[in-house]
Amino acid sequence: MTNTGVTEAPPGLSLVFGIGELLCALALRDVVETIRPLPVQPLAGTADVLLGVSVIRGLAVPVVDTARLLGAAAERPCRFVTTRTEQGPLAYATGPVRGVLPVEPDPGRPPPMLAAAATQLVAAVGVLDSQPLLFLRGAGLVAEIRAAPDAA
Template identity: 85%
Template sequence: MAITAVTEAPPGLSLVFGVGDLLCALALRDVVETIRPLPVQPLAGTSDFLLGVSVIRGVAVPVIDTARLLGARVERPCRFVTTRTEAYATGPVIGVLPVEPDPTRPPPPALAAAANRLVVAVGVLDSRPLLFLKTGQVRDGA
């Protein structure tokens, strides 16, 4: 399944995907596409959540191990969710759903510093934790 970037995505729609036992969501307007994982070239001296770089559509893109960053069970990624600034190695894509962050439910303070910059809000979907992510916030050394 590939999702092509939507320049004017309807508000309130998110791409929901699995990361270990967690569910994560990215605003559909931030998603370029989902693809099967591509080869990743590791980079020495980077954070453990940065898998390295992958060439996606002719561009070197940093690939983030979303499970490791969020402290979820580490699993072999089955999808890359690409944005304009990075790709997230994830579990299965659940689909495009009408869910959006509740600004009154910020991330718990116990989240790691890097994850706290990535997670904008928390919720629940089908009795599973749902973390709403924002793009362009994870930097090496975070």
């Protein structure tokens, strides 16, 4: 699946993917493409949610361990989902991609019981096939990575 940005994605469409038992979604307008995982070069002194940097389409792109980020059980990623952010491209290491679906978050903000860090990462919560669906916030993710303590 490739979204090169030549045409604007219709509103209400999201790329849905799994992370262990969790279902996550990213607004299709923010998704560049999904690809098989590529080699990742670890970087010392970075946040523990950052796997390192991978060369994607000739660019050095930070790769985030989405399972670790969301507190899910660690698993070997089967896809990279590259996105665009104000700070440049970012890749999420994910589980299987379920597809582009017309899913919408529940109206309002995420449930108040979510921790403050989670609300920086989770823009909204919805339901898909009787499972919670976490709508991820790309800009919040970049802020969370910057705020995370350095890896030891």
